[in-house]
Amino acid sequence: MKLTYYGMIVQHTGEDWIDAPLVLSTAQPSLGGSIPELGTQIAKLYKPPPLAPVPHPGLRLMALGGHNLQLNSVTAVGPEDVGFGLSAESLSYAETTPTQNTAGDTILSTTFVIARPATIPSDSSEHKVTVTSMEMKPTTIHETVPAKNTNVFLTASVLNPSQFILLPGQANVYLNNSFIAKSDIKGVSPNERFFSSLGVDAAVKVEYKPAHEFSEQVGLLSKSSSTVHEQRIVIKNTKNEQVLITVKEHVPKSTDEKIKIKLISPELDQKMANRVDSMKKGELPTPGARLNSAHNLEWTVALEPNSETELLVKWSVEYPNGESVEYVEQF
Template sequence: MPSQNSRLNFQADELKFRQIIVLNDRAQINKFVTCTLKPGFNELVLKNLPSCLIHDSLRVEGKGNAKIHDFNFKNELVLDEESELEHMEKIAELKNVMKQNASKLNELEDRKGILKRRLKSMNLIVAQIGPGIMKTQEREQTIEVNEVTFSNIDKFFDAYNQKAVALTDERRAIDIDIAKTKLTIQEARIEKNGHINCKNSNRLEKNVYITLEADAETLIELDLIYYVHSASWTPSYDIRVDIKNSKMNLSYFGKISQHTGEDWVDAPLVLSTAKPSVKGKIPDLGLLDVRLFEKRRCVQNISHRTASGVFDPFWTDYRPCAAAPPQELGVGEDSRSLDVVVASEVTQSALSTEFKILREATIPNSTDEHKVTIGIVNLNPQLVHQTVPSKNSSAFLTASAINTSDLAFLAGQASIYLDNAFIAKTYLKDVSPGERFDCSLGVDTGIRIEYKPAKKYHQQAGFINKQSTNVTEQTIVIKNTRANAPILITMKHHIPRSVDEKIKVNLITPTATPFNAGEESNNEVVLPSEGAKLNSLNNLEWTVKVAQNSSQTLLIKYTIDHPKDEKIEFQEKF
């Protein structure tokens, strides 16, 4: 067997990308290199791999007439003599700057001291003028005070003022120069220390050594596959709704962020929903003992309650977590039309979904997000009006659609456009193919809701067990000011639910269909029909059709019976 040895060196950032799979918190990088091996053993060195590389993820594959014996990953110190010489020259230059400015600073401090002493001497002279005259008078020496005397005094003080102002201005200028000089010295010291640290620190370089054996000179293709941190992607959407034509255009994007230390140039991208960081181990189940309850003081410690609010039998501090708000069902639609602009290939597996972007992309190394298109889906939504007048006297428009594409919509931010005008941002939940989703389009100003003051009155009945009856009448007027088409609108309103057998609630009008748990569990959602029904929270959902340029009045009436001497209270829970 030939024994000739050769060594080939490659810079990792110069290798081409075969594929990049971006996950929610990392990325799998697949690079390849084509090279010619000589007979015998060959060593390939791939230098300067990204610093955020996950060591255990590294693997090597190849094609060609050769054998891979082994590969080793090494963190190696890099000594750059040219860079070290540049640091030394810069350090010497900065030291000279500091020395020159130190001399300048000493000179400025000396000038400042001289000015300070001159000002002090002048102030002493001025301070002695008055006392000098008084002493002369005490010695009975006469001084003739006339206009000449005052003129000389004025001239003296004018000269003093001019000189004092000049000296003060000069001292202030020197103070400014001193501050600038000190700042220059400080900046030079910081920069010098930075170059000293760079010169003294040895850079670590991540390198891979691969040993291959070839029987003859041959051309091979080698793949290097590894994971890196500091890369992620999130879904986002642009949802455009055309009310006139009842059309919805959903643009599905993947926003990629990476600061791995290298640019991804012309890279084939795959966006994956796999989560390798999530542990897949089945949780252990311990032994659950039951014992007699021992009365003791309850100590509040919420750390002993599970995240879902489930009771831990070994602790007495149990407070149930608030229930999640119920999700309201949407309505049906005509889903005959399907138009998908494919920008990715979708691959489903047991644990994840992958979107292979059909066009190569360049994602530079930065903290900015870069958007790639996964797909564009055209849907036929059903536009639905809903109102909760006791909370808000507005009619809200909702587009309800079924995902008739093969794309799984992942939870993410969505920008909503109504008739090409941006109206709001919302959050889209996970939507599987064939599943319905709702998109709020905001308030429809063409629908007006009048919530009139409730009429309430009190009655008494019974001879032995006297009962009190509270009667509530609520009038709601819905007006459709649009001239083009009628609307179907669902009005939601409270109907109190009794939690005490002594309290009876009776809905007088409208006649409502009672809640049916079996129907609620059915996944088939149909277009709401006219009529009234009670939902799982005992709230009234009254759907009516209002013709164009017309109005409709809804009357809700219910009674509450309770013992005469008892008071009732209302509590709203979510």
């Protein structure tokens, strides 16, 4: 895997820079997102919204002084995004190669000295310069969030072996010199592991079957209602190699003592309890089921070549009789 680190330069000073030595400095780098994320799904008792008052026909709302009230729309304009682009090219494996460009740190920023002089015309257009290029050996991971997208995303786990800080920015991903996807790279320090989306792997397929729910009344003295939710997820590996895939699925979280939620299937791996959000910490996933810090299920399975498996996610919610429960996703 080859990573080429670029800087985008725009200048409108009225003077063209001819064969100018360049030093890039961090200044408000942009952030972004990639593969779908799951927020925390909160279960709470449903309360119908209050009815809106019905205006009396023929009445017109007037302000003091006889002026009509008018609602003006306001448009918010944010600053133009800036940042550095990354390009991951081909999945060939090699050792890290040294570069002539240098990077330096100050208390508030990082600077990058560009090895070759560049010509940047004063035309307010973006001009790309190469900060550095390095060879990396990635470990590939498969992930899917079938409740939102049944595609399986191929993710590369890579260690940054260079002296360069990788700033947050967008990456163009190429496989065999063909563009396949765009990805977002978060800030990465030297010798820190990071993850980059390599696009969709069509050789691994996911079927998200319709959910089943059934309700019953429980309790002898204080009657309450219980609803069981079943979700079946079929994963098929058509590749000629084993695939390690992590499925992310909602398990609602209750913030109301009147609502009790129990995960029935799968059985959580207690050894994984201290490894929640392992990928955010730069750790590779291992087979097993766990709840992450957002109370979402992360179920990692190893799928043999040309095989398929069915996962059953099952949970129950108990709540006061006569009430109803709504689910709200929060980020």
